[in-house]
Amino acid sequence: MPAIILMAVFFVYPLIRVFVMSFQYWRVLKGAEFIGLDNYAKLLRDSEFWKSLWNTIIYTAIVTPMIFVPAIALANCLKTTTRRTRILRTIFFIPVAISFVSASYLWKWIYNDTAGLLNYLLNLAGFIRGQQSWLSETWMARTMVSVMIAWKTQGMTMIILIAGLQSIPQALYEAAEMDGASKRQRFRFITLPMLRPVVVLSLIISIAGSFKAFDHFFIMTRGGPMKTTQTIVMYINKLAFEYFDIGFGSAVSVVLLVILFIVSALQMKLGGYKND
Amino acid sequence: MTKLTFALLIIIAVIFLLPFYWNIVSSLKPSAEILRYPPTIFPSQLTTIQYDRLLGSSNGVFLLYIRNTLILAGSTILLVLFASLLAAYAMSKLPFRGIKIIFLLILSIIMVPFQSLLIPLFDLFNKLNLIDTIPGLVLVYATFFMPFCIYMLKSYFGSLSDSLRESALIDGASELKILTKIYIPLSLPAIATVIVYVFLETWNDFILSLVFTSSNTVKNVQVGITDFAMQRFTMDWGVINAGTALSSIFPIIVFLLLQKYYVQGLTSGANKE
Numbered sequence: 001m002p003a004i005i006l007m008a009v010f011f012v013y014p015l016i017r018v019f020v021m022s023f024q025y026w027r028v029l030k031g032a033e034f035i036g037l038d039n040y041a042k043l044l045r046d047s048e049f050w051k052s053l054w055n056t057i058i059y060t061a062i063v064t065p066m067i068f069v070p071a072i073a074l075a076n077c078l079k080t081t082t083r084r085t086r087i088l089r090t091i092f093f094i095p096v097a098i099s100f101v102s103a104s105y106l107w108k109w110i111y112n113d114t115a116g117l118l119n120y121l122l123n124l125a126g127f128i129r130g131q132q133s134w135l136s137e138t139w140m141a142r143t144m145v146s147v148m149i150a151w152k153t154q155g156m157t158m159i160i161l162i163a164g165l166q167s168i169p170q171a172l173y174e175a176a177e178m179d180g181a182s183k184r185q186r187f188r189f190i191t192l193p194m195l196r197p198v199v200v201l202s203l204i205i206s207i208a209g210s211f212k213a214f215d216h217f218f219i220m221t222r223g224g225p226m227k228t229t230q231t232i233v234m235y236i237n238k239l240a241f242e243y244f245d246i247g248f249g250s251a252v253s254v255v256l257l258v259i260l261f262i263v264s265a266l267q268m269k270l271g272g273y274k275n276d
Numbered sequence: 277m278t279k280l281t282f283a284l285l286i287i288i289a290v291i292f293l294l295p296f297y298w299n300i301v302s303s304l305k306p307s308a309e310i311l312r313y314p315p316t317i318f319p320s321q322l323t324t325i326q327y328d329r330l331l332g333s334s335n336g337v338f339l340l341y342i343r344n345t346l347i348l349a350g351s352t353i354l355l356v357l358f359a360s361l362l363a364a365y366a367m368s369k370l371p372f373r374g375i376k377i378i379f380l381l382i383l384s385i386i387m388v389p390f391q392s393l394l395i396p397l398f399d400l401f402n403k404l405n406l407i408d409t410i411p412g413l414v415l416v417y418a419t420f421f422m423p424f425c426i427y428m429l430k431s432y433f434g435s436l437s438d439s440l441r442e443s444a445l446i447d448g449a450s451e452l453k454i455l456t457k458i459y460i461p462l463s464l465p466a467i468a469t470v471i472v473y474v475f476l477e478t479w480n481d482f483i484l485s486l487v488f489t490s491s492n493t494v495k496n497v498q499v500g501i502t503d504f505a506m507q508r509f510t511m512d513w514g515v516i517n518a519g520t521a522l523s524s525i526f527p528i529i530v531f532l533l534l535q536k537y538y539v540q541g542l543t544s545g546a547n548k549e
Contacts, residue, residue: 003363003422004374007381010397010419015388017396074288077281084282090535091289094296097531098524099480101498105505105520106295109302109513115311117298151292156542163543212391215482219502233391233483240395241487250395257392264387 018257021250032247039251049252051227052235055142059217059231060210062142066150067157067206074154075161089162093155100152100215107148108220111135138228141221145229149216153209157202164198165191204267208260232256299524303327303517310514326514330504330522337492338519341500342526347410348496349478352417356474357467360422364429365455369441382423390420394487401488408489413496416484421477425470428541432466433459469541472534479527497523 022039024032043049074092078085095103110117111134122128135141168191176186214233217223223230230238236256239249277285302310304322330338367375390397397416398407406412436459444454460467478496485496495503501519505511531538 001363001366001374001378003359003426004378004381006359006415006419006422007378007385010400010416011381011385011388011393014393014396014400015384017399018393021396021399074285077277077285080277084277088285088289090532091292093535093539094528094531095292097476097527099482099498099527101480101482101501102520102524103295105501105516106299109517110295110298112513115313115315115513117294117315120314151295159539160543208389212389214391215498218482219505236391236394237483237487240398246395246399253392253395257388260389260392261387268383268387 018250018253021247022254024247024250026244026246035247039248042248043251043255048227048230048235049255052230052232053255055227055229056211056213056231059142059146059213059229060207063146063149063210064203064206066146067154068203070150071154071157071161071202075158075165078158079162079165081166089159092158095152096155098152101219103148103152104216104219107144107151108135111144111220135221136225138225141225141229145216145220148220153206157206160198160202161195164195168194201267204263208263208267211256211260211263296524299517299521302513303521305514307514310517326518327522330515330518333504333515334492338497338500338504338522340492341495341497342523344410344494345479345496345498345523345526348413348417349475351410351414352421352478353471353474355414355418356422356425357470359418360425360429360470361455361460361467363422363426364433365451365459367426368430368433369438370451378426382426385420385423386427390416391483394483398487406488408491408494410494413484413488413494416488417474417478417481421474424473428469428544429463429466431544432463436462465537465540468534468537472530472538473541475530476527476538479530 021032023034023036025035025038026032078089078092113119113131113133116134118134119128119131122132123130134144172190172194173186176190181189212233213231214237217229217231218234221229223234232252233256236249236252239245239252243249301317301319303326304324305316305319306321306323306325309316309319363378366372367378401407401412404412406415440458441454444458449457480498481496482498482502485499486502489495489499492500497519501516501523504519505516
């Protein structure tokens with residue numbers, strides 16, 4: 001079976017290897033040497049590792065509500081299918097189709113401090129005066145990259161939520177209306193509980209995605225200023241392919257793997273993939 | 277929907293499309309006008325000079341990137357379709373012991389991000405002489421984009437009636453014949469989902485191409501654009517905007533043509549609760 005062979009060679013084997021390599025020290029051209037838990041001990045003391053992990057967590061905390069608030073609002077407005085809503089849904093979903101690289105350059109250009117559209121529009125509206133630099137200060141950079149990501153990815157969440165809203169049987173609402181439930185009560189006691197599994201599912205997909213962040217920070221901030229926007233995947237990439245610190249890079253990879261494994265295990269448990 | 281909500285949604289839609297408009301308009305301005313402040317929302321003249329510069333630089337390397345990416349996406353789609361149709365058919369219709377193992381594999385690939393396997397994959401590529409080759413990248417893409425496709429095709433096959441297969445078996449048809457003559461023609465919507473999903477994933481990939489390729493004849497268009505942006509001392513926004521616009525047209529067109537199937541595939545999991 002071609003599928004099994006592919007998965008065994010390019011997934012199972014590397015998966016075992018990353019654990020093995022995380023217990024090794026690699027010398028250039030000399031091969032590997034078993035050093036036990038030394039890489040993990042180093043990891044606990046490594047301030048750049050903790051910083052990258054922290055940056056990734058902060059980014060996740062900022063970007064998740066930025067994605068979900070508009071996605072929930074738009075899904076609620078567009079849940080019925082008409083010609084109008086179909087066109088609007090498509091428009092809100094288009095950014096999902098382009099790459100993170102393209103989206104990053106699109107917005108890096110909008111954020112440009114000397115000729116950028118954002119500075120121009122905000123000056124025009126009188127919100128700011130002069131030229132603000134959007135990506136060179138830590139918190140501002142984190143926020144502005146998150147704005148871009150919200151624009152780029154909320155469509156995915158919106159579509160999943162719309163599907164969830166549409167799967168709620170209309171009869172429930174009709175019955176509640178006959179019993180005299182107000183619009184708010186219907187939302188509180190029918191929509192919210194029925195929608196919960198779908199919200200949890202898309203929340204976890206979104207959080208897992210944020211933990212894997214690489215492209216947009218690589219392009220928009222290069223991890224700066226002072227590595228405060230360097231994510232965990234960027235750190236792995238740097239350790240392995242710039243510093244050639246293979247063993248240590250593998251240990252950091254194992255940490256990422258374990259975190260995401262827990263996140264997805266939660267997802268499996270809360271619904272979604274079942275063998276049926 | 278009230279008139280007020282609709283008006284509000286139109287405004288939001290305009291804001292959503294603004295980055296695309298700004299990208300295209302910027303790519304059609306002469307170099308001097310691009311960096312002018314205040315920027316011209318409606319350019320005084322439209323010119324294709326940025327596209328000429330993009331396509332003309334380094335012997336048309338940008339078209340080479342586009343060609344590479346099309347080959348990468350096309351080969352990955354074929355490989356994924358081949359492997360996942362067979363796997364999904366076997367899993368849903370043939371009782372055998374390996375099914376549990378495949379299902380476990382599929383689940384774990386969905387759960388383990390390839391970003392955490394870059395180092396051992398690089399090591400493996402080194403041993404197999406696959407670094408900086410198109411087949412190497414295709415094999416990794418296929419491995420990591422296949423699980424979703426198998427899962428989706430399997431549930432689609434599961435929804436087709438078993439009586440079709442049984443009567444074909446009585447008529448003496450082989451399993452392979454049943455798959456190609458009955459199941460595949462009946463599963464065209466699910467196959468369309470696979471095509472658009474794999475196309476978008478491979479076309480938009482950045483980190484795998486960045487790590488595993490280095491020569492211009494293999495690199496994909498995303499890495500190509502970053503090369504244009506980062507290899508020069510100052511950002512050449514004319515060329516970058518032209519490159520971004522050109523490379524985004526492909527996934528946008530594929531998405532618009534096949535969006536029904538893409539959205540159906542993505543939301544099939546959500547509706548199963």
